[in-house]
Amino acid sequence: FDSRDGVIWYDGKFVDWKDAKVHVLTHALHYGSAVFEGERAYGGEVYKLREHSQRLIDSAEILGFKLPYGLEEIEAATNATLARSGLVDAYVRPIAWRGSETMGVSAPNNTIHMAIAVWEWPSYFSPAEKLKGIRLTWAPYRRPDPLTIPCKSKAAGLYMICTISKHAAEAQGYTDALMLDYRGYVAESTGANIVFVRDGELYTPQPDCFLDSITRQAVEAIAARHGIKVNRRHILPEELATFTEAFLVGTAAEVTPISEIGEYRFKPAAISELLMHAYLDEVQPKKVAAAE
Ligand code: PMP
Structure with a gap:
């Protein structure tokens, strides 16, 4: 490189x-x-x-x-x-x-x-391919307490536990790892935030000990424009059994649907598809309409 x-x-x-x-x-x-x-x-x-x-x-x-x-x-x-x-x-x-x-x-x-x-970093997968979803396993490390590390800084040092966790996941044939936080709540993957879907509403962990993803905020705004309610709150791992869709959100990940997290299964469906396409539309530079 x-x-x-x-x-x-x-x-x-x-x-x-x-x-x-x-x-x-x-x-x-x-x-x-x-x-x-x-x-x-x-x-x-x-x-x-x-x-x-x-x-x-x-x-x-x-x-x-x-x-x-x-x-x-x-x-x-x-x-x-x-x-x-x-x-x-x-x-x-x-x-x-x-x-x-x-x-x-x-x-x-x-x-x-x-x-x-x-x-150059093209999206390697077509939207149809992405809708099959990626497989995640649980990470060996947790996101630390904000009193342990400066969690709001996108600092290189904080990626040490991400690299270890991602390598461990890849060694077992998974694409990425989902990290819990220091309290045991669901946090994020090694390079993106996570969003879940249940009964037409979004659920996403409160970003109080990891990056408040710019992409996630953009996706939340798109959801709001489509009348989709966003619930930002603590999520326990057991609650994953109640969600039907899940996707990662981040600059590199964009909106990437998930099919599996450890023992839990998800089926990328209408909401993942809608937000994936709406996000790709949103990021395109907006042409200012020519004055009449
Ligand atoms: N969490 C981590 C650990 C990340 O590396 C990234 C990518 N910067 C994100 C979340 C997503 O943040 P953003 O949407 O602002 O790129």
Whole structure:
């Protein structure tokens, strides 16, 4: 992945993809002091660029560092990197981290670096294929207490338990893992929030110890426009037996129906299908109607 052609925006300049490197004594590599975003461009525009860029700034602030670029500079750099890539439908990965000047847990004066990479990431499955649903198993780790970790920061370090959980799921032939939270309530998958359906209404865990997914909020707004009620509350794993449909929501996942979570079975049906299509419609750049 690090040897392809193209350019990466790195500390304000475009550098060749192959040369976008960090030193091995980078603070972020040793102590997890990096924050990032996952964004998608559709039709040449990054969907919810403002929300993602603001979350990047907030994530850094939670970890105690300030990005050397403001909101508008980050947006401009993102758009410039997308334009340079020549891609219209793409995945966008901004990342910011503490550099390598001093080594040790405390490094308040290390330079804050930032990079933005853009690559092609098509939806591999057609909507019909997606409606078959993916299979999830239970994760070996739980989302920690907000007093244990800064859970509202999209910080690289918090993904350690996600990678372990996803690898464990894949080793058993599953696509992903569903994590409980520290209290034993249903939380989210390793890279997306989760939504359930029962009797025409949506049920989704209260995002009080994991990311408040921008995609989930968009899907909730679409549901509201279709008169579908959204219940945001704690969900115990046993309650999964009462839900008929389930789907993941996230920038990368978009709306991905689920067929199986551990011992529970789901049948992607009308509501998953409606929201999957409505979301794909929603993310397309809106053409401003020409004035008469
Ligand atoms: N939870 C986790 C752990 C994630 O990595 C992501 C993807 N950023 C999400 C939820 C979904 O968030 P969003 O819809 O804002 O991309």
